[in-house]
Amino acid sequence: MLSLYVHIPFCRKRCSYCDFYLVAGTLRMEDFFVALRRETASRASLLKGQTIGAIHFGGGTPSMASPSLLGSWLEQVASLASFAPDMEIALEANPEDLKGSAANEFHQAGVNRLSLGVQSFSPEKLSSLGRAHSPREAMAAARDAVRMFDSVSLDLICGVPGEDWGVWQGDLERAKESEAQHVSVYMLSLEPRTLLSRDVSAGRVRVPDEGEQAGFYMQALKELKAAGYGHYEVSNFAMPGCHSRYNLASWKREPYIGYGPSAHSFLRTEEGELRTANEASLSRYLSSPQAAEGFREVLGERERFEEQVFLSLRINSGLSIEFLRKGNTLPNEMMKALETMEERGWIRYENGTLYLTDPGFLFADLIAAELIP
Ligand code: SF4
Structure with missing residues (x-):
């Protein structure tokens, strides 16, 4: 869809x-x-x-x-x-x-x-x-x-x-x-x-x-x-x-097309997962809307992992610990960081999935950054 x-x-x-x-x-x-x-x-x-x-x-x-x-x-x-x-x-x-x-x-x-x-x-x-x-x-x-x-x-x-x-x-x-x-x-x-x-x-x-x-x-x-x-x-x-x-x-990383100046798109193509953005300029958009794209990036494995961590932590479906462990190049440090977050009351676990607590949502971006070495 x-x-x-x-x-x-x-x-x-x-x-x-x-x-x-x-x-x-x-x-x-x-x-x-x-x-x-x-x-x-x-x-x-x-x-x-x-x-x-x-x-x-x-x-x-x-x-x-x-x-x-x-x-x-x-x-x-x-x-x-x-x-x-x-x-x-x-x-x-x-x-x-x-x-x-x-x-x-x-x-x-x-x-x-x-x-x-x-x-x-x-x-x-x-x-x-x-x-x-x-x-x-x-x-x-x-x-x-x-x-x-x-x-x-x-x-x-x-x-x-x-x-x-x-x-x-x-x-x-x-x-x-x-x-x-x-x-x-x-x-x-x-x-x-x-x-x-x-x-x-x-x-x-x-x-x-x-x-x-x-x-x-x-x-x-x-x-x-x-x-x-x-x-x-x-x-x-x-x-x-x-x-x-x-x-x-969009938070679940499902594809979307963005139209208009400054709009972003996320697409799955033969090239791979692609993020693009139109230029933030109305005048250029009006003169050549068919060439509005000003940014294009094919996501590598690293970028896909980071996006998944950042976006999954924002929503209430949580993040699999196994996924985190596999994608993290420093799994021991990550587990230590998780222990500290749990002590602070920012995260909780259920069936191998990590969820943010209510106070944890205040620190969603900080927590994600800690989980990405
Ligand atoms: S200028 Fe005001 S109304 Fe327009 S997008 Fe920004 S916040 Fe919304």
């Missing part, structure tokens, strides 16, 4: 903490879809004979595109590949784009899962993040979406400037009240070259420290699990059967 990702690189304006590849405004949206159709046609051989299990429109802000543009691209893909009967078609959306009939029109175009970039229900927190929607718009969009779509996910962010326990608790409560089937919880990370990062470096604002961040994360784990959400990936919680199929497939 194959997944597809489309990077739609437009936003109204850049949020203070965001370092994704995007351009402000929608002036080139129609040109982008022309280029997207050209890129899709030029890579049609990758779709031949394939069944698509999930399509994810990400960005940027894909909900700024018109539903008819999305729909016509979906029709093009349907002419080149088969769609699984229960295929997920997910759209990342900002609440301010779903007023009036917009949500219904996206639904009519084929979207069956909405991932809402709510981030918070607190006006102060939304303002400090530079978000364009109000708490009222966020809740209205979430409630409408839950009525309309098969599955709805809310993104929440914690650890923003000035945040305290009361604000974060309020966000978790509102998320549960919305009855969204899925919640993604992100700890704010200060990316270099963002406005927020510059303000923090200059001492103009203070963000919660790592200890406070960890506390917010653990609070989310406790609250969301108690409300019935399963914790299936470091940042992701879902009611039964409502996980993101596209994301889960």
Whole structure:
């Protein structure tokens, strides 16, 4: 089963903490879809004979595109590949784009899962993040979406400037009240070259420290699990059967094709396992979308092992100890590192498989790095 990702690189304006590849405004949206159709046609051989299990429109802000543009691209893909009967078609959306009939029109175009970039229900927190929607718009969009779509996910962010326990608790409560089937919880990370990062470096604002961040994360784990959400990936919680199929497939190293500037692909070809990335340039994409690729790497045994370790530890299916032992060139050192992690309460074992504990998820990348000599 194959997944597809489309990077739609437009936003109204850049949020203070965001370092994704995007351009402000929608002036080139129609040109982008022309280029997207050209890129899709030029890579049609990758779709031949394939069944698509999930399509994810990400960005940027894909909900700024018109539903008819999305729909016509979906029709093009349907002419080149088969769609699984229960295929997920997910759209990342900002609440301010779903007023009036917009949500219904996206639904009519084929979207069956909405991932809402709510981030918070607190006006102060939304303002400090530079978000364009109000708490009222966020809740209205979430409630409408839950009525309309098969599955709805809310993104929440914690650890923003000035945040305290009361604000974060309020966000978790509102998320549960919305009855969204899925919640993604992100700890704010200060990316270099963002406005927020510059303000923090200059001492103009203070963000919660790592200890406070960890506390917010653990609070989310406790609250969301108690409300019935399963914790299936470091940042992701879902009611039964409502996980993101596209994301889960990519964490399980299943193949996907990424379209649009800066989009990544993972493919299994005659050359071997292949990771590619399109160039992060809208202007070059518009002029020659059939030559968008800017990076290509055939993965060797070492890279495959490392990816498997990093990605498997992020999800709740765990990692076989035997697999770790075979791939590790220093198995004795690895076993010692595992002993220390177990003493710290970061990992647990069950039937020869290693799992992260709740506190262990805070250190998923560090643990993975320790297991790769
Ligand atoms: S809406 Fe999302 S993608 Fe766009 S600037 Fe804000 S955080 Fe980044």
